[in-house]
Every structure is written in structure tokens, then in C-alpha cells.
Amino acid sequence: MINNNVMLVEGNRLYLEQLSNIIRETETVTLVARFRDAKDALGQGMVFTPNIILLDADTPNIMNLLEEFHQAYPHADIICTGEKWSAESSSLYVNAGAKCFLVKPFSSEELLDAIFAFSKPATGGKDAKVMTFFSPKGKSGKTTLIANLAMAISRKTNASVGIIDADLQFGDMAFFFNLKPQSTIVEAARDTDFLSPVSLNSYFVPVAKNVSILCGTKEPSLIDKVSIHSLETIIDMARTMFQYVLIDVPAGFNPTSIAAAEMADTTYIVTMLNGGYEVQHIQRSLDIFSTWPDYRERVKIILTRVEPCTITAKQEMEEIIGYPVAGIIPNAYLDVATAADDGRMALDLKPNSPLSQRINYLAGKITKKKQDNDDDF
Amino acid sequence: MAEEQINGVIITFFSTASAVGKTLISINMASELAREGYSVCLADFDLQFGDIRNYLRLTPEYTITDLCDSIKADSGNSLMPMLTTYAYEGVSFQVIPNPTKLEEAYNLSPETIIDVLKNLRMQYDYIIVDTTSMFSVLNLALLDISTIVTFLGIVDFIPTIKNMKIGNETLHTLNYDSNKIRLVLNRSDSKTHIQLKDVVSILGEDFYHILHNDFISARESIATGIPLVLNGQESELTQELRALVARYTNKGYKTMEPQKKNSWLSKIFS
Numbered sequence A: 001m002i003n004n005n006v007m008l009v010e011g012n013r014l015y016l017e018q019l020s021n022i023i024r025e026t027e028t029v030t031l032v033a034r035f036r037d038a039k040d041a042l043g044q045g046m047v048f049t050p051n052i053i054l055l056d057a058d059t060p061n062i063m064n065l066l067e068e069f070h071q072a073y074p075h076a077d078i079i080c081t082g083e084k085w086s087a088e089s090s091s092l093y094v095n096a097g098a099k100c101f102l103v104k105p106f107s108s109e110e111l112l113d114a115i116f117a118f119s120k121p122a123t124g125g126k127d128a129k130v131m132t133f134f135s136p137k138g139k140s141g142k143t144t145l146i147a148n149l150a151m152a153i154s155r156k157t158n159a160s161v162g163i164i165d166a167d168l169q170f171g172d173m174a175f176f177f178n179l180k181p182q183s184t185i186v187e188a189a190r191d192t193d194f195l196s197p198v199s200l201n202s203y204f205v206p207v208a209k210n211v212s213i214l215c216g217t218k219e220p221s222l223i224d225k226v227s228i229h230s231l232e233t234i235i236d237m238a239r240t241m242f243q244y245v246l247i248d249v250p251a252g253f254n255p256t257s258i259a260a261a262e263m264a265d266t267t268y269i270v271t272m273l274n275g276g277y278e279v280q281h282i283q284r285s286l287d288i289f290s291t292w293p294d295y296r297e298r299v300k301i302i303l304t305r306v307e308p309c310t311i312t313a314k315q316e317m318e319e320i321i322g323y324p325v326a327g328i329i330p331n332a333y334l335d336v337a338t339a340a341d342d343g344r345m346a347l348d349l350k351p352n353s354p355l356s357q358r359i360n361y362l363a364g365k366i367t368k369k370k371q372d373n374d375d376d377f
Numbered sequence B: 001m002a003e004e005q006i007n008g009v010i011i012t013f014f015s016t017a018s019a020v021g022k023t024l025i026s027i028n029m030a031s032e033l034a035r036e037g038y039s040v041c042l043a044d045f046d047l048q049f050g051d052i053r054n055y056l057r058l059t060p061e062y063t064i065t066d067l068c069d070s071i072k073a074d075s076g077n078s079l080m081p082m083l084t085t086y087a088y089e090g091v092s093f094q095v096i097p098n099p100t101k102l103e104e105a106y107n108l109s110p111e112t113i114i115d116v117l118k119n120l121r122m123q124y125d126y127i128i129v130d131t132t133s134m135f136s137v138l139n140l141a142l143l144d145i146s147t148i149v150t151f152l153g154i155v156d157f158i159p160t161i162k163n164m165k166i167g168n169e170t171l172h173t174l175n176y177d178s179n180k181i182r183l184v185l186n187r188s189d190s191k192t193h194i195q196l197k198d199v200v201s202i203l204g205e206d207f208y209h210i211l212h213n214d215f216i217s218a219r220e221s222i223a224t225g226i227p228l229v230l231n232g233q234e235s236e237l238t239q240e241l242r243a244l245v246a247r248y249t250n251k252g253y254k255t256m257e258p259q260k261k262n263s264w265l266s267k268i269f270s
């Protein structure tokens, strides 16, 4: 077993004591050295052969220090610590060689998460793909779509996928995966000011290899507990935690759906065809999104319950809507309902069903490195 | 004059899932009440993506936005000329359409909308309100001001039933009189393998009324723009809709020809 020999570099006297105690109390971790002055740590720490360095990021000149530590300790993981996480500074640290960022004071669990959980393949950061699934009205089939798509993406690429259920009043994601989560988006939002991606990770519930979910609120009245600011912070952090982030939002235009759409690389308008006025609803939504200069690249349409689910049907709908359709999903109501009622995914039920095929196709499009406009269906 | 002042009944349709039939049923309730000779106003407070104008094929001149502007201007003018009339074979009622533009819908203030309702309830026997499926500020205010709230559910699949239960419990926390909230089940025998009795036991409450699934009639009614209770086809669903209205008005429903003479409307639009 590898020893976790920690060297603590902490300028604040009180934190130095507090963090030292936490490290000492943490099993499988040994505090081998501690310094208040970073220069001392650079000059003297070597003799203790630390393989993990907790470096106070609130020190002046942190960027230079990071580089110096990196050279002096090429085999150690450097974890930056600070009082508050921010997307910009933490990505600067990570780009300068830090492994991740931890908010002080941290708990033993968070420290262990930082040491272990993040030794998985380098996650997205700038490259992460954030997708928001918007629907004009409810009952669009998007929860089913998101859940299945997330699974398909992770199977195809082995990438890490995070789902955020921000459908704040009636999110069903936990139900689809048969989860009774301890922590949800409400707790994550409450704690955002004290969280970093490492610690936010523990609010996500793993549902499969590489797929985890931040579950939705348990009761409608909790909606007020998730501020737009904290939702934005959560999305920012998720970007550094996963390679793909899929966000479910409440129907229609509301502060939540708008914030999530603005932060996403791609917003999918998801609509179930019911023989009503769905096309008008899509067109009116597009009108709103068209205020983004680049909306044609950023906004895509997915239609669900399309019967027959053929390329002709897709082309017809493109004609009627007057906008490209990125994907169509067949009516698999009974498959989906049966699976959901048992807390299972429809995709696991019939891997070769038309539903799975269409979802796999979409997953392929999303994970493809270079985007093309081929109508390969 | 005091004798002309009525304080109309407000019936709101609410649900915690979409596409459960709020719009279809509110349209039919308005139509049936109008057919029975009541003065009726139907309000589409699914502000962003309201379907009443679609299902009734209306091309309104004014919308709730104009009504709100008028109320805010405090001119004292009647709002009634700004309503849109739906009429079919001698039966007619007034409609408050949702805004034409999404950004208008986004920016309307719930308080002003409630003021519009308070103003109009003095002019109508019944105001029927269609909503969205969430506990928004507007919907909570509408629930408060309503005489009756029809909480509509369907036996769909378990997540929907979970949301129905949560919705029903949330409604209970608002402490309304027990007979203000009426649990109505729509599309009761649609394709599903969940039993009605299971839903009742999950909810811990019986349904006040049950409407059957009649996909073909519903779709046709939407396609033609003619409400089920007016289209002359006395399907089972139509009967059940009439029965629901009869229970709300505390009387048996009439199957006679609509009353055409001397309605309140003829006085206004003569």
C-alpha cells in the first residue's frame, strides 16, 4: 500500500493547527511535515518525502510557488487549499499543476476524496461539455432521455458523466435510478460557498461506473432554497468534475432554465409530439433563444414520441419547424414506464430496441470530436 | 347597483404533471356552464405556452397583458370589452388569452393578474382558470383566490403518481377547507399497469370524480376547435364532463337546447 504522506503548508496560524488536527485524525494519512512559510517548505520539506502537499492558495504569489513546488516535488500531488472556490482561480491552479482545490477547513472525508477520488483520468475543465435540456411544457420525455443518454455516453467513451436534476419542483431523476439520496441539490446549494469540486463530488450519487447524479429537491417548497447563484456555481464546479454534464430544468422559461441554458454549451429543446400545438411551442421558444447571436450552434431540437421514427419523419418535422432536428426518439411509453416503475432504465431493458438505437445515435453525435452536419440519421 | 353585483365562483384547474388535461377540461367546463346559461369567463394562465387559444382556434385582439395594463392604469374602464368571445351554435363565453409574446408572459406580475381576476369576478357567474403544473407565485395566489381548486391527476407511471402525492400533500399544507380541493382523475383507463386502487391508497384519498380516457374524441375536439360538450357527440367522456359540472353547480345537468334568449351576452353585444 502506498503511504499518504502529507506535507501541510499553511500561512494562517489558526488554520495550521486546525488542519493539522484533521489530517492527524484521518486514517491512512500521515502528517509528515508542516510549515507556515512556503519557502521553508520548499527548502526543508524534501527530507520528509511527502507525496501529497496541501498548499495554501491564499498566499501571495501562489502561481509562482505552484511552479516551484512542482519542480521541487515532481512526484507529489499538490492540492491547493483556500477559503473559497472560484472557477477562474481554481482552473489557473490546476493548469499550473495542482491536482485539485479544497476549501478550508475540510473534513477527513473531503481530504480523502481529494486524495483518492480525483486520481481518475483528467476531467474536462475547459473541454467539458455542458448540456441543458429545456422543454417548453412539461411531459416532454426529457428525464428519460437524459438518464439514458448519460448512460450511453459513458458506455461509449468511458468518460465521466454528471447529471444535475435542476427540475426543482418535480424532478424525477432520483426515481428513475431508484435512489433515496442523502444529499440533493438543496444541500449542495446551501453549502456552495464552502464547497469545491472535490467536496461537491460527495453530493453526487454514483449510479453506474462513471455516471453520477445530483438529485433534485424532495418537496416543491424547497425550490426557494436553490438560488440562481448557487446553481451557477454548481454548474461551474461540475464542469471541472465531469467530461459531460447533463442538466434537467423546469419546463418553460424561468430563472433556473435560463441560467442553465446560458451556461451550457448546448441547449436541447425537448418536446414530445402529442398531436397538439407542440410545433408552435418550439418555434416560440426558438424565437427567444434566437437573441443569442450563435443560437444556431447552441440550440438543438430533440423530438420524443415520434412515430414512425424514421429519417423521413425527422426531415418532415425539420420542414414544419423550419429548424434542424438533432434527434428523434420513438414512442416507447410502455418500455419506459415499466422500467421506471421498477426503478430501472429503459435502455437496460431492451438494448436493441428502437429507443436504445436512437439514444445511442445521439450519444455518438455528442461525443464525436469533430461536429459534422451529415444527415446520417 | 348592488343587485347587479355578483361575486363569481372561481374554479382553478391545477396539477403537478403536465398534459393531464387541465386545458381540455377547463375549456369543457366553461362551455358547459355557458351552455347552461351562466355568464362565464375562461382565463388562460399558462402564460408562456397556453393552449386555450390553440384548442379554441382564437385569434385574440387583446390578451392578459392588455388587461393588466388597463388595471394598472386604474382608468376605471370595464375590462370586459377586452375579452375574446368564443361562440359556437348559440353558446358563448369570454376568454382571457395568454400573452402573444413569451417575453410579455415572463414579465407579467402575479399581483396584477390577481387584480384582473378580482375585477372580473364581479361581472361573471363563473371564472374558470387554467394553469401550469408548478407551485409558482402566480399559481399559489390563484389557489388562494379560488372558490374551488380541481387538482387533476392521471394514472400514468410511478413518478407521476409520486408528484401527485407530493402536490396533494403540499396543497394540504396550505390549509384550505377540505372541500375546496377536489381530486379529479382524468384518463382513468388509459394504457397502464397501475391500478386505480393503488393510486388511491398512495394518495390516501378517494377521487372526487373520474373522467375516462377517450383519446379519439379528445384529439378530434382539439383538431376542430369545438369543445366536447358542444359538439353534439354524447360520448361517455362528454357525459362525465357534464356530470362534473353538475356536481360543481350543485344541480343535475340539463340536456335541453342551449338557452339563447336574453343571455347577459346579448345585452352587451347587441
Ligand SMILES: Nc1ncnc2c1ncn2[C@@H]1O[C@H](COP(=O)(O)OP(=O)(O)O)[C@@H](O)[C@H]1O
Binding pocket: A274, A275, A276, B015, B017, B018, B019, B020, B021, B022, B023, B024, B025, B051, B186, B187, B211, B212, B213, B214, B215, B216, B218, B219, B222, B237
Ligand atoms: N380524458 C381524456 N382522454 C383522452 N385524451 C385526453 C383526455 N384529457 C386530455 N387528453 C389529451 O391529453 C393531452 C393533454 O391535454 P391538455 O388539456 O393539453 O393537458 P394540460 O393542459 O394539463 O397540459 C391532449 O392531447 C388531450 O387531447
Ligand SMILES: [Mg+2]
Binding pocket: B022, B023, B024, B046, B050, B051, B130, B131
Ligand atoms: Mg394546458
